[in-house]
Amino acid sequence: xxxxxxADTLFSLIERGETRAAAELFGKDHPADIAATLAxxxxxxxxxxxxxxxxxxxxxxxxxxxxxxxxxxxxxAAAAPRAKLARLVTxxxxxxxxxxxxxxxxxxxxxxxxxxxxxxxxxxRRLAAYEDGTAGAIMTxxxxxxxxxxxxxxxxxxxxxxxxxxxxxxxxxxxxxGRRLIGAVRLQDLILAPARALVGDIMDRNTHAISVHDDxxxxxxxxxxxxxxxxxxxxxQGRIVGIVTHDDAMDVMQEEATEDFHRxxxxxxxAANVRxxxxxxxxxxxxxxxxxxxxxNIFSGAGIAAFEDTIAAYVALVFFLPLLIDxxxxxxxxxxxxxxxxxxxxxxxxxxxxxMLGRELLVAALLGxxxxxAVSLIGVVRGGPEIALVVASAMVxxxxxxxxxxxxxxxxxxxxxxxxxxxxxxxxxxxxDAAGVLIYFAIATAFLPLPG
Numbered sequence: 001x002x003x004x005x006x007a008d009t010l011f012s013l014i015e016r017g018e019t020r021a022a023a024e025l026f027g028k029d030h031p032a033d034i035a036a037t038l039a040x041x042x043x044x045x046x047x048x049x050x051x052x053x054x055x056x057x058x059x060x061x062x063x064x065x066x067x068x069x070x071x072x073x074x075x076x077a078a079a080a081p082r083a084k085l086a087r088l089v090t091x092x093x094x095x096x097x098x099x100x101x102x103x104x105x106x107x108x109x110x111x112x113x114x115x116x117x118x119x120x121x122x123x124x125r126r127l128a129a130y131e132d133g134t135a136g137a138i139m140t141x142x143x144x145x146x147x148x149x150x151x152x153x154x155x156x157x158x159x160x161x162x163x164x165x166x167x168x169x170x171x172x173x174x175x176x177x178g179r180r181l182i183g184a185v186r187l188q189d190l191i192l193a194p195a196r197a198l199v200g201d202i203m204d205r206n207t208h209a210i211s212v213h214d215d216x217x218x219x220x221x222x223x224x225x226x227x228x229x230x231x232x233x234x235x236x237q238g239r240i241v242g243i244v245t246h247d248d249a250m251d252v253m254q255e256e257a258t259e260d261f262h263r264x265x266x267x268x269x270x271a272a273n274v275r276x277x278x279x280x281x282x283x284x285x286x287x288x289x290x291x292x293x294x295x296x297n298i299f300s301g302a303g304i305a306a307f308e309d310t311i312a313a314y315v316a317l318v319f320f321l322p323l324l325i326d327x328x329x330x331x332x333x334x335x336x337x338x339x340x341x342x343x344x345x346x347x348x349x350x351x352x353x354x355x356m357l358g359r360e361l362l363v364a365a366l367l368g369x370x371x372x373x374a375v376s377l378i379g380v381v382r383g384g385p386e387i388a389l390v391v392a393s394a395m396v397x398x399x400x401x402x403x404x405x406x407x408x409x410x411x412x413x414x415x416x417x418x419x420x421x422x423x424x425x426x427x428x429x430x431x432x433d434a435a436g437v438l439i440y441f442a443i444a445t446a447f448l449p450l451p452g
Contacts, residue, residue: 006037010052011045023055031060035067042072046079054084062091070103078108086115093167095140095248098127127242135219136212138252139233139242144172146185148200152193159187167245173232174203179239181232183207209234212241217256220249221346260344260421293426299434300325307441313450316383317441320375320391325436327371328398329429332406335360336428339410340420353411357404364403368396390447394440401439402432 006026013022026037034056041049053061053076065073065088077085077100089097089112101109101124113121123141130136144166146155159169172190174183183203193202209232210219223231223246230243304311304321311317339356342348348356372392379388406428410420 010041011048014048014051019055022052031064032067034064038064039068039072042075046075049076050080058087058091061088066092066096073100074103077104082111082115086112090116090120093140094123094127094142095138098124102128130212133216134212135210135214135216135233135244138216138248139244140167141242142167143243144169145175146172146199148174148198148203150199151195152190152197152202153195155190155199168230170229173240174199175240181207181209181234181238181240207232216252219244220252223249293430296430300437303434303437303441307445309450310441310445314444314448316387317444319382321440323375324394324398324440325433327395328402328432328436331364331367331399332402332428332432335403335406336410339407343410343414343420350411350414356407360403360407361400364400368399371399372396386448390444394443397439398436401435405432
């Protein structure tokens with residue numbers, strides 16, 4: 001049964017008062033699957049979605065609600081009674097709670113805050129105060145700490161008491177009296193250590209930490225690099241203020257990958273998913289770059305107009321024009337894709353430009369020669385040896401130039417602190433097209449004699 005069909009069935013059962021059957025219908029599913037059903041319900045009837053969510057025990061409500069995207073969360077939250085919503089929000093993880101408040105309308109957030117306990121209100125305000133896109137904005141304050149003077153047995157007992165309120169206890173962070181981070185210890189090491197062994201003797205002092213001001217993508221990369229379940233986040237004084245967990249890092253990487261895909265297609269970032277986005281939002285996300293590229297393509301037309309005499313004398317040249325400029329654009333798009341990804345993953349840095357340029361030049365030359373050999377045969381058939389020579393020569397140079405444009409543009413954008421993903425296929429293709437037209441007809445004009 002699809003999520004939409006399941007949501008419709010839920011509506012019917014709730015309307016008929018068959019709450020037990022409704023709860024059994026989806027209550028045993030994984031919270032992520034429950035969230036998918038609730039999201040489908042929220043698009044049609046947020047009040048019914050809230051009624052379905054209320055069929056679950058409170059801890060399961062909070063867990064399932066946390067799997068919803070922000071649009072579905074705010075729709076359901078707006079339909080919920082304030083007192084009941086406050087209980088749900090209190091049960092949520094600290095980072096998910098702060099994210100929800102950031103997405104809520106100001107009116108709804110202000111109405112809900114007084115219904116929360118003071119500790120939750122302060123935690124929300126503190127986490128929501130960090131700049132969007134930083135490690136501080138995605139961290140959670142539900143982490144476990146231990147003093148180094150505890151024994152292993154005492155530390156395990158402390159973690160046992162705190163476990164229900166923590167995001168994870170598999171790794172606890174060791175702090176001094178001023179909450180400065182001095183190490184970390186795994187639960188596994190505590191269990192295997194002698195009962196009287198001190199935490200300070202068991203802990204790993206080489207703990208990788210990130211700053212609250214670090215970019216969220218950097219935080220996600222560090223988690224992937226060190227293969228840890230979470231990373232501690234510290235303030236400017238080295239005091240631990242939160243952790244970024246592995247699941248949050250995955251969400252960040254998905255978000256960044258989506259943004260890069262959009263930029264690669266010259267689409268501005270969307271505030272909603274494609275299914276929920278309105279007509280004007282989709283229009284606004286696409287129109288700017290399309291207009292820019294229209295004016296960019298004027299240069300291609302101007303290049304053609306500048307060589308009207310050559311084209312009039314050798315009409316066969318027009319046959320190869322789309323083939324040549326598309327080849328340059330395709331080669332440039334390939335180069336740009338490789339460089340954008342390499343820069344994004346850190347495999348290549350801006351200082352590697354010279355080395356990458358030399359290698360790209362050799363690779364592009366080989367590609368151009370291979371493509372020229374193929375197209376020259378068509379040139380002989382369509383226009384004779386002279387045309388074939390022009391086309392083959394132009395192919396080599398156009399592919400080289402297109403590849404170098406595609407490789408260089410991401411470096412240039414990175415140098416000016418812009419997103420290299422903006423060096424997208426349409427942008428690279430437009431630049432390579434204009435260059436290809438000029439190269440092609442310049443070579444033709446130089447090699448082919450024009451009538452008196």
